[in-house]
Amino acid sequence: MKLNIAVLPGDGIGPEVTQQAIKVLKAIATEFDHTFNFRTALVGAIAIDETGNPLPEETLDLCKASDAILFGAIGDPKYDNDPSAKVRPEQGLLALRKNLGLYANIRPVKAYETLLDRSPLKEENIRGTNISIYRELTGGIYFGEKKLNKDETEASDLCIYTKEEIERITHLAFKAARSRRKKVTLVDKANVLESSRLWRKVVKEIALEYKDVELDFLFVDNAAMQLILNPKQFDVILTENMFGDIISDEASVIGGSIGLLASASIGGKIGLFEPIHGSFPQGKGKGIANPIASILSAAMLLEHFGLHEEASRIEDAVDKSLELKITTPDLSKVKEGITTEKVGDFIEDYILNPEDTNINFTNIHLGQSTII
Ligand code: IPM
Numbered sequence: 449m450k451l452n453i454a455v456l457p458g459d460g461i462g463p464e465v466t467q468q469a470i471k472v473l474k475a476i477a478t479e480f481d482h483t484f485n486f487r488t489a490l491v492g493a494i495a496i497d498e499t500g501n502p503l504p505e506e507t508l509d510l511c512k513a514s515d516a517i518l519f520g521a522i523g524d525p526k527y528d529n530d531p532s533a534k535v536r537p538e539q540g541l542l543a544l545r546k547n548l549g550l551y552a553n554i555r556p557v558k559a560y561e562t563l564l565d566r567s568p569l570k571e572e573n574i575r576g577t578n579i580s581i582y583r584e585l586t587g588g589i590y591f592g593e594k595k596l597n598k599d600e601t602e603a604s605d606l607c608i609y610t611k612e613e614i615e616r617i618t619h620l621a622f623k624a625a626r627s628r629r630k631k632v633t634l635v636d637k638a639n640v641l642e643s644s645r646l647w648r649k650v651v652k653e654i655a656l657e658y659k660d661v662e663l664d665f666l667f668v669d670n671a672a673m674q675l676i677l678n679p680k681q682f683d684v685i686l687t688e689n690m691f692g693d694i695i696s697d698e699a700s701v702i703g704g705s706i707g708l709l710a711s712a713s714i715g716g717k718i719g720l721f722e723p724i725h726g727s728f729p730q731g732k733g734k735g736i737a738n739p740i741a742s743i744l745s746a747a748m749l750l751e752h753f754g755l756h757e758e759a760s761r762i763e764d765a766v767d768k769s770l771e772l773k774i775t776t777p778d779l780s781k782v783k784e785g786i787t788t789e790k791v792g793d794f795i796e797d798y799i800l801n802p803e804d805t806n807i808n809f810t811n812i813h814l815g816q817s818t819i820i
């Protein structure tokens with residue numbers, strides 16, 4: 449298969465983790481005889497610095513002319529602490545999602561058997577957790593009208609949803625549940641919000657078309673607690689934009705690190721694949737950023753094009769790296785951990801030569817542990 453992939457590394461650790469994902473995709477192309485072309489463009493704070501625009505026209509044009517987008521991360525502290533900034537890096541990502549019609553953001557969360565002790569949650573509570581979060585991505589409070597009065601003493605953000613916006617992602621969530629454990633949990637705040645009541649009504653209607661899938665409802669405050677108390681009860685979680693943003697960061701604690709969580713944003717002609725973590729500016733250039741979320745996002749990209757075997761090869765290599773504890777400091781018991789690049793090297797090598805690499809890297813790894 450030939451794929452043109454737009455690469456938007458963005459800010460902070462974005463470029464270094466994305467580089468590892470590209471390396472892994474190149475290994476897959478070699479192994480399976482595909483042609484993947486990569487073209488890079490600016491987005492986020494770096495794009496503001498260079499062009500004044502967080503999503504330059506050139507970047508949007510490149511994305512539109514590509515088959516898929518591999519996205520790094522955006523954000524910079526100089527904007528976070530400046531409420532008066534008129535232009536912000538995040539606007540680049542939001543505009544991209546909106547422009548490309550990427551209304552469904554899929555975030556898989558699982559507890560890796562080899563990492564159970566890395567989560568602050570009790571092993572017996574998280575073992576076996578496997579959740580797919582379907583977060584609506586182009587509506588709700590993120591995109592509703594924003595207001596600030598003249599003397600800057602009153603502000604509001606409108607949370608607005610249409611029936612159609614709810615319907616399209618709901619169908620995707622139910623279809624996904626059919627090939628999983630056949631359960632959808634709608635997370636909302638229907639006891640307070642009118643928009644949530646519309647979600648409930650529309651989702652209930654659509655559920656009639658999927659009688660083989662069980663549907664239940666949870667208020668978001670309760671869902672936040674249930675995710676920690678008993679995450680195994682969830683299969684597919686369906687929710688609106690803001691709630692999905694919050695509970696997916698929370699759910700990352702189950703896996704042991706936010707550095708593991710990948711995502712796919714789909715719905716339009718072109719899909720966007722990105723780690724859910726942010727730009728972690730403090731970690732930039734130190735080799736401590738976990739590249740796995742970006743690498744697994746690349747696996748989701750392949751899955752999106754029906755390249756199942758290729759995606760599994762990446763997932764197996766990631767599993768192997770975790771099993772052998774070839775991990776960055778966020779997951780390592782050894783303070784130094786292994787660098788971003790080394791983790792990428794291992795995964796790349798394991799894809800190219802599963803047997804050899806296993807032995808070589810185990811030795812290297814053991815060597816490092818004994819020195820420490
Ligand atoms: C995410 C991020 C973004 C969001 C930010 C960077 C705009 O937190 O993808 O989860 O809030 O959607």
Ligand code: MN
Pocket residue numbers: 693694697724
């Ligand atoms: Mn987020």
